[in-house]
Amino acid sequence: MPTRSDTPGPPPGGPQRLHPFSWLFVLLQQLRAFAIPLVVLLVTGRGQSSEWLGLIGVAGLTALSVAQYFTYRYEPTAEGIVIRHGILQRTRRDIPYERIHTVNLHQTVLHRLFGVAEVRLESAGSREPEAVMRVLAMTEARGLEELVRLYGGARRPPIDGIADRAAAEEPAPLLTLGPGELFRLGLISNRGMAVVAAIVGLASQVLMESQDAARDSVAAPLRAFYELIHGFVAARLDDTAALAAGTLFVVGAALALVRLLSVVLAFVQYHGFVLREHERQLRVQRGLLTRVRHQLPRRRIQAWRIDETLLHRWLGRQTLRVDSAAGADDERGIRELAPVAPPATVTELLARLLPDARWPRTDWRPVHPRAWRRLLVRPFAMLLLLASAVAWFEGLRGLVVFVAVPLLVLRARRQGAFAGYAIDDRVVAVRSGWLTRRWGVVPIAKLQSIRVTQSPFDRRHCMATLWLDTAGAPAADGVLRIRFLPVDEARQLYARLVDHMTASSPLATAPPVPAE
Amino acid sequence: MDPTPVDAVSAADPFVPTGDDGWQRLAPAARTVRAIAGAVAGAVIAVPLAVVVVTIAAGGGLLWPLLAMPAAVVSGALAGAWIGQARWRRTRWRLDAVGLYVRRGLIWHTEVLVPRSRVQHLDVERGPLERQFGLATLVVHTAGTQTSALRQSGFDEATAVALRDALIPDAARHADAL
Numbered sequence: 001m002p003t004r005s006d007t008p009g010p011p012p013g014g015p016q017r018l019h020p021f022s023w024l025f026v027l028l029q030q031l032r033a034f035a036i037p038l039v040v041l042l043v044t045g046r047g048q049s050s051e052w053l054g055l056i057g058v059a060g061l062t063a064l065s066v067a068q069y070f071t072y073r074y075e076p077t078a079e080g081i082v083i084r085h086g087i088l089q090r091t092r093r094d095i096p097y098e099r100i101h102t103v104n105l106h107q108t109v110l111h112r113l114f115g116v117a118e119v120r121l122e123s124a125g126s127r128e129p130e131a132v133m134r135v136l137a138m139t140e141a142r143g144l145e146e147l148v149r150l151y152g153g154a155r156r157p158p159i160d161g162i163a164d165r166a167a168a169e170e171p172a173p174l175l176t177l178g179p180g181e182l183f184r185l186g187l188i189s190n191r192g193m194a195v196v197a198a199i200v201g202l203a204s205q206v207l208m209e210s211q212d213a214a215r216d217s218v219a220a221p222l223r224a225f226y227e228l229i230h231g232f233v234a235a236r237l238d239d240t241a242a243l244a245a246g247t248l249f250v251v252g253a254a255l256a257l258v259r260l261l262s263v264v265l266a267f268v269q270y271h272g273f274v275l276r277e278h279e280r281q282l283r284v285q286r287g288l289l290t291r292v293r294h295q296l297p298r299r300r301i302q303a304w305r306i307d308e309t310l311l312h313r314w315l316g317r318q319t320l321r322v323d324s325a326a327g328a329d330d331e332r333g334i335r336e337l338a339p340v341a342p343p344a345t346v347t348e349l350l351a352r353l354l355p356d357a358r359w360p361r362t363d364w365r366p367v368h369p370r371a372w373r374r375l376l377v378r379p380f381a382m383l384l385l386l387a388s389a390v391a392w393f394e395g396l397r398g399l400v401v402f403v404a405v406p407l408l409v410l411r412a413r414r415q416g417a418f419a420g421y422a423i424d425d426r427v428v429a430v431r432s433g434w435l436t437r438r439w440g441v442v443p444i445a446k447l448q449s450i451r452v453t454q455s456p457f458d459r460r461h462c463m464a465t466l467w468l469d470t471a472g473a474p475a476a477d478g479v480l481r482i483r484f485l486p487v488d489e490a491r492q493l494y495a496r497l498v499d500h501m502t503a504s505s506p507l508a509t510a511p512p513v514p515a516e
Numbered sequence: 517m518d519p520t521p522v523d524a525v526s527a528a529d530p531f532v533p534t535g536d537d538g539w540q541r542l543a544p545a546a547r548t549v550r551a552i553a554g555a556v557a558g559a560v561i562a563v564p565l566a567v568v569v570v571t572i573a574a575g576g577g578l579l580w581p582l583l584a585m586p587a588a589v590v591s592g593a594l595a596g597a598w599i600g601q602a603r604w605r606r607t608r609w610r611l612d613a614v615g616l617y618v619r620r621g622l623i624w625h626t627e628v629l630v631p632r633s634r635v636q637h638l639d640v641e642r643g644p645l646e647r648q649f650g651l652a653t654l655v656v657h658t659a660g661t662q663t664s665a666l667r668q669s670g671f672d673e674a675t676a677v678a679l680r681d682a683l684i685p686d687a688a689r690h691a692d693a694l
Contacts, residue, residue, distance in 0.1 A: 448660030454625040469660035
């Protein structure tokens with residue numbers, strides 16, 4: 001860990017190079033792209049010439065990496081960071097401090113051995129990071145982080161004051177996760193499933209790439225295993241109880257294994273999780289092996305989301321996440337302010353970081369009283385399809401499926417009752433769900449556009465949906481919306497949001513208004 | 517045809533509100549363009565549909581396909597043209613101090629508002645068919661996720677350009693709500 005005294009002085013420090021070992025990391029990065037073909041090549045071992053080809057390739061890449069090191073310069077100026085790079089085609093990129101939304105420090109185990117970090121500067125909306133510095137010494141990376149923090153704000157401090165401010169201690173953490181919390185996080189999250197999916201995907205890819213040689217050697221034991229299971233099941237097919245017990249055992253074991261994997265992953269990814277607020281900058285650091293460190297100005301947060309699955313509720317926890325315009329995934333920015341925390345802590349965090357949210361709100365307004373009927377339509381359609389499919393094979397026994405009807409009605413009723421919204425001059429909040437509850441809070445100033453839609457079903461029930469579009473809403477969560485609003489209320493809400501949106505925007509000049 | 521046709525937006529002063537509350541129609545020429553585009557799309561969709569129906573229903577014979585194909589193409593084109601012009605009729609737009617409003621949708625009704633302060637940049641596009649009729653498509657980009665681009669075709673070229681100029685983000689504006 002570097003001490004705070006080695007942060008840089010005033011920014012105009014002339015062009016600087018990356019860490020002397022950066023070529024090694026560039027090389028590794030490039031080699032990773034060829035990792036799978038390389039492994040396949042080694043496994044299948046076809047021909048002697050391929051080894052020579054590989055060697056030549058690696059030598060070429062090494063030369064390129066070294067050349068890249070010698071041609072990459074970055075220069076912190078008073079306005080922003082200037083990066084010049086390129087071997088044949090030279091590129092100069094100016095990144096103003098106020099455009100940098102997040103600063104990400106990424107450290108794998110190897111990075112940590114060398115005391116370096118990969119630094120990524122993210123601006124709003126770009127698919128790629130604005131700049132990737134592979135790699136900087138840890139002290140310099142921290143210095144850059146400080147620089148962006150100090151210069152990225154609206155008020156720029158005098159240059160001679162930086163050293164004192166930078167020398168200040170890191171503030172006390174807002175949230176840390178101990179082993180108990182990590183264990184809960186593992187239980188709640190379904191990361192294990194992602195790993196299983198990744199393994200299956202990788203395996204299939206390897207199988208595809210090495211058509212003949214690998215398939216037999218990998219598939220043969222699998223087939224043997226399948227035959228074993230199949231034989232076991234076939235022999236006891238008449239013994240229903242044994243079959244049921246066996247199935248239960250296999251499914252239970254698989255589930256337990258996945259959860260165990262999830263817990264292990266939670267420890268690997270979230271070990272040493274710390275959330276800090278440093279003069280309106282949020283900083284998150286986490287990771288056991290690969291350590292990541294993100295920095296995000298508070299004002300860059302577009303929307304706040306709270307999730308509470310059934311598992312969360314049983315363990316008395318919630319998850320607090322934020323959307324930011326830069327980097328919609330975990331790798332590229334802060335997504336989770338509190339991966340797992342008691343509701344009281346989440347409330348405290350929100351109260352501190354977004355006082356306008358006035359969390360927990362008591363002014364929830366319900367949606368249309370007939371919303372639950374709309375919520376029944378899709379499950380009923382699915383149920384009918386399922387019932388007809390089962391009836392096709394099983395005859396009248398297919399009607400058994402309809403025992404699910406009361407459950408679906410209960411679900412729709414509960415969802416309809418919980419769905420709601422709250423609005424004041426500064427924020428809109430939306431909630432939905434039943435077993436899994438979700439809340440979303442958007443400062444009205446962060447709304448990008450408003451959309452009201454009415455489907456034919458909406459029109460029949462005099463309802464409408466209000467879409468609250470913000471920047472950086474991840475695809476998995478989607479844009480926040482208020483469904484099943486009574487149409488008059490939707491109109492009022494729309495008008496109110498329009499008022500507040502324009503009131504909160506600093507529109508200095510009068511726009512051309514239609515002449516009467 | 518619509519019983520109360522709304523006047524075309526005059527090129528000289530495109531922001532004169534012609535409706536009761538400033539809601540305006542797209543250019544009249546756009547109705548023709550929409551109908552043509554709808555007719556082409558309808559005819560293209562109708563052909564494979566007709567093939568499927570004829571093979572299932574007729575089960576051989578040459579006369580039926582010979583009669584059915586032109587009929588399918590014509591009716592598909594007619595339906596497409598009608599839908600195209602109906603969508604034109606449903607589409608209204610309005611520009612005021614707050615921003616640009618667009619109302620559209622035949623079955624799924626939508627109203628979108630992009631406030632002036634949220635406009636990131638603007639495009640005016642002119643396709644080959646649009647150029648023939650002196651029309652243009654306006655694309656309003658925001659930083660949002662869903663409405664990252666509000667695309668509306670069927671403006672007079674002059675209107676599209678005037679709208680673009682009216683919506684150009686203020687250079688002095690620093691707070692882009694991001």
